[in-house]
Amino acid sequence: MDGSPVAVMIYFQGVSKSFGRHRVLDELDLHIERGKITFIIGKSGEGKSVTIKHIMGLLKPDKGRIIVDGSDIAEFSRDEARSYRRHFGMLFQHAALFDSMTVLDNILFPLREHTMMSTKDMLVRADEVMEQTGVRQLRGQFPGELSTGEKKRVGLARALVAKPSVLLYDEPTTGMDPLISEMIDQLIVEVSQKETGITSIVISHDLKAAMATSDQIVFLYKGKAALSGPPDDFRQSQDPVIRQFFAGKVEGPMEFL
Amino acid sequence: MVRLPWLARTAFNKIRTQAEQVGAFLLFLAEIAQQALRLPFRRHEIFRQIEFVGNQSLMIILLTGFATGAVFGLQIGGIFTIFRAEGIIGGATGIALSTELAPLVTGFLLAGRAGSAMTAEISTMVVNEQVDALEAMGISPIHYLVVPRVLASMFIMPFLCGLFMFAGIAGVWMIGRLLFNVDEGIFMDKLISMVQSTDIIKGLRKMFFFSFIISATSCRYGLNASKGAKGVGLATTNAVVHTLLLILVMDFMITWMEVRWLS
Numbered sequence: 406m407d408g409s410p411v412a413v414m415i416y417f418q419g420v421s422k423s424f425g426r427h428r429v430l431d432e433l434d435l436h437i438e439r440g441k442i443t444f445i446i447g448k449s450g451e452g453k454s455v456t457i458k459h460i461m462g463l464l465k466p467d468k469g470r471i472i473v474d475g476s477d478i479a480e481f482s483r484d485e486a487r488s489y490r491r492h493f494g495m496l497f498q499h500a501a502l503f504d505s506m507t508v509l510d511n512i513l514f515p516l517r518e519h520t521m522m523s524t525k526d527m528l529v530r531a532d533e534v535m536e537q538t539g540v541r542q543l544r545g546q547f548p549g550e551l552s553t554g555e556k557k558r559v560g561l562a563r564a565l566v567a568k569p570s571v572l573l574y575d576e577p578t579t580g581m582d583p584l585i586s587e588m589i590d591q592l593i594v595e596v597s598q599k600e601t602g603i604t605s606i607v608i609s610h611d612l613k614a615a616m617a618t619s620d621q622i623v624f625l626y627k628g629k630a631a632l633s634g635p636p637d638d639f640r641q642s643q644d645p646v647i648r649q650f651f652a653g654k655v656e657g658p659m660e661f662l
Numbered sequence: 663m664v665r666l667p668w669l670a671r672t673a674f675n676k677i678r679t680q681a682e683q684v685g686a687f688l689l690f691l692a693e694i695a696q697q698a699l700r701l702p703f704r705r706h707e708i709f710r711q712i713e714f715v716g717n718q719s720l721m722i723i724l725l726t727g728f729a730t731g732a733v734f735g736l737q738i739g740g741i742f743t744i745f746r747a748e749g750i751i752g753g754a755t756g757i758a759l760s761t762e763l764a765p766l767v768t769g770f771l772l773a774g775r776a777g778s779a780m781t782a783e784i785s786t787m788v789v790n791e792q793v794d795a796l797e798a799m800g801i802s803p804i805h806y807l808v809v810p811r812v813l814a815s816m817f818i819m820p821f822l823c824g825l826f827m828f829a830g831i832a833g834v835w836m837i838g839r840l841l842f843n844v845d846e847g848i849f850m851d852k853l854i855s856m857v858q859s860t861d862i863i864k865g866l867r868k869m870f871f872f873s874f875i876i877s878a879t880s881c882r883y884g885l886n887a888s889k890g891a892k893g894v895g896l897a898t899t900n901a902v903v904h905t906l907l908l909i910l911v912m913d914f915m916i917t918w919m920e921v922r923w924l925s
């Protein structure tokens with residue numbers, strides 16, 4: 406189950422997190438490998454978003470450690486945490502584009518904020534990612550004028566532009582029609598192949614997409630990783646909870662609210 | 663007697679929550695100050711906000727200022743006529759306007775207009791995860807969203823308050839001329855001799871502090887909005903109510919300090 410230690414990039418060691426009395430993560434252990442596509446799946450409210458917020462240092466664990474590239478990110482100062490986050494690109498569930506800016510300005514934003522690049526170089530880089538995500542013809546439009554699928558593509562372009570080493574996708578296909586879902590799943594794979602060495606973490610409750618596109622799946626259940634491994638482990642698992650999730654059934658050991 | 667512990671406990675908890683909120687607010691203000699000193703200096707964003715606040719509120723400030731001066735002149739004009747002192751209505755209104763009415767009414771207007779717009783805009787960004795996106799990019803929302811709004815407000819709002827004073831004088835001038843037949847020369851004479859420049863400075867200084875309170879409170883309620891569909895509306899209402907209260911408290915404190923120490 407363990408990859409070679411060098412390949413492991415993100416480690417959770419006994420991470421617990423509660424909001425009030427509600428314990429969301431309960432001694433969670435997981436590891437995410439560099440350069441791979443990892444899906445974190447689980448039913449909604451299971452703590453998937455909370456997990457990536459921990460990875461980005463937006464939330465701190467009550468207990469346990471999160472080791473990224475050898476350092477414990479809980480020990481970062483606020484400034485260190487901010488510069489640490491620049492290694493990440495994140496595609497939000499609803500893209501979270503800035504409404505007051507055009508598509509191009511949205512994509513340039515991370516470069517303008519964090520680099521000393523010349524305007525010309527920024528435009529070249531923006532062009533590259535717009536090409537890659539197929540949004541070049543939208544550059545002058547405002548987010549309000551875009552369709553959901555287009556917003557996602559622009560969001561992905563913005564996430565990619567500063568060459569992050571980790572890409573996070575929060576429920577990229579939830580609420581999308583099947584065609585757009587398919588397109589986004591393809592983009593995830595494409596990006597992972599083209600940007601060599603990039604680590605992709607996808608939060609999803611779409612098990613089908615996870616089986617088709619991931620290198621590794623982490624299944625969150627009751628604040629723990631109930632199973633973590635390549636898709637084949639899931640296919641073969643006899644765990645009733647996983648079988649139930651697989652079959653998409655309401656009846657079974659998994660409790661629904 | 664049995665109820666006392668319960669009552670004491672409730673009261674204690676209430677006070678503690680209040681104290682915690684005040685503490686959190688003070689920390690927020692401290693962070694604004696800290697972030698304001700950081701680079702980059704967001705010049706364009708500041709200009710955009712100045713333009714936004716100015717454009718949005720200019721007309722209503724002028725109209726309300728004019729009306730306030732006129733009504734105040736009408737009120738005291740009736741009384742001053744009894745003593746044949748209608749010549750000083752300009753001066754008397756001028757003092758009231760510059761030291762108290764202008765900053766207070768301007769503060770209320772700007773809280774309702776510019777402040778609520780800030781809360782609505784920022785809380786919408788919270789609801790749409792745009793603020794999370796800033797955080798995720800390693801950008802402080804306080805630096806990016808709050809500091810430009812606060813600096814712009816502290817620049818433009820006292821200026822609008824000054825315009826309110828002018829409009830108010832125009833209002834009382836109209837009343838004095840039309841209703842009380844005050845001689846133009848006497849009106850101006852009394853106005854200039856009665857209204858000291860320190861009165862005007864007091865008023866603008868008050869507005870300077872109000873500007874900070876209006877923008878900081880509005881932004882804070884925006885950033886703390888809850889993510890549901892009701893988030894924006896709730897945040898906006900609460901922001902306006904609390905800003906108005908804070909302005910009143912602050913007005914009292916500033917006036918009290920002026921009376922105690924500065925005169």
Ligand SMILES: Nc1ncnc2c1ncn2[C@@H]1O[C@H](COP(=O)(O)OP(=O)(O)O)[C@@H](O)[C@H]1O
Nearest residue numbers: 424427429447448449450451452453454455456
């Ligand atoms: N900032 C927060 N404050 C309080 N509760 C939270 C917060 N963030 C998440 N939660 C709670 O944690 C649980 C898991 O949330 P989340 O990780 O968003 O679920 P999902 O797996 O659907 O992404 C939910 O019950 C949610 O209400």
Ligand SMILES: [Mg+2]
Nearest residue numbers: 453454575576
């Ligand atoms: Mg989520």
